[in-house]
Amino acid sequence: MSWLEQYHALARYNRWMNDKIFGLVGKLDDVERKRDRGAFFKSIHGTLNHILLGDRRWMGRFTGDAERFAPRDASGRVVEVTSMAHELYADFDDLARERARTDADILAWVHQVDERALLGTLIFKPAGAVKAHSIPLWWAVGHFFNHQTHHRGQVTTLLSQMGVDPGVTDLVAMQTIEANAT
Template sequence: MSLKKQFELLATYNQWMNSKVYVAAGQLSATDLAKDRGAFFGSILGTLNHILVGDTIWLKRFATHPSCLNSLRVVADLQSPTSLGQILFDDLGRLSEQRIWLDRQIINWIAELSEGDLDFVLSYHNTKGISAQKRYSSMVLHFFNHQTHHRGQVSTLLSQAGVDIGVTDLLAQIPDETHV
């Protein structure tokens, strides 16, 4: 399977898992969602916001790739987050709407990438202003890994709150292969 196909799989997995997480989170009250549970970003709501913040920051960086100027134009126009812990939306409904929209943008962006696009060297500045030049494909992999890392934290927080989100393995999204 090509690297692009792997990223397409990760994009659909991201969308599927976000849907599951938000449905599960919807079973909790606003108070329970905002309760500080000792996670990196405090609460379930704080962690879900952080994932959206991280995705926005990275997608705005990815939008500087010459072949992504159109596919990520609407994301590039979003207001830049001011901190990694910024609460973009303080209610789950509005946060969920933005998440659904952003997941669609991610799927469309990945679909439009070519294998050659993945060899590009991305120049950017991190949130502390430090310059970096890294291979685009490696940064896309980091992007999806970051989401998975923090969704795992949300899964744990939901479990501690008595909510089971069910199967979370990427394996559930990998199609069976038939032998020819």
């Protein structure tokens, strides 16, 4: 299995889990979604915003198209982000729409990137950093998918604490479902 095959699977997993989580979270009222539950980004809504913000920052770096993936508000206006806890979308429907759009962009990107590019170096300057970072692209892409999974795990924990069963969330479960569907 190559990195590309693994990243293709992780991009599908990202979409599968986001569809599952957004379906569950969409059944909650806004008060429950935004209740401070003591998570890194306080609430379920805050954590989902953070994942989207991080994904867009990384996609801007990966594609070199920072404008396309710039943080925007619901009206489409680029906003200045001063914290990774910045709320891009206060409205859940806007957040869900932009999550789905970004997931489609992620899938498209992983299907056009090649092994040679993954062996290259990604140079980027994180917000607030004094100097640029330089890391292998394959490492950055691995971090990208790990970051999503880490914070979605927090959301599934918060849902479980509320009595909402997120069901099976394992990567291998998605692979089994895909294999049985063919």
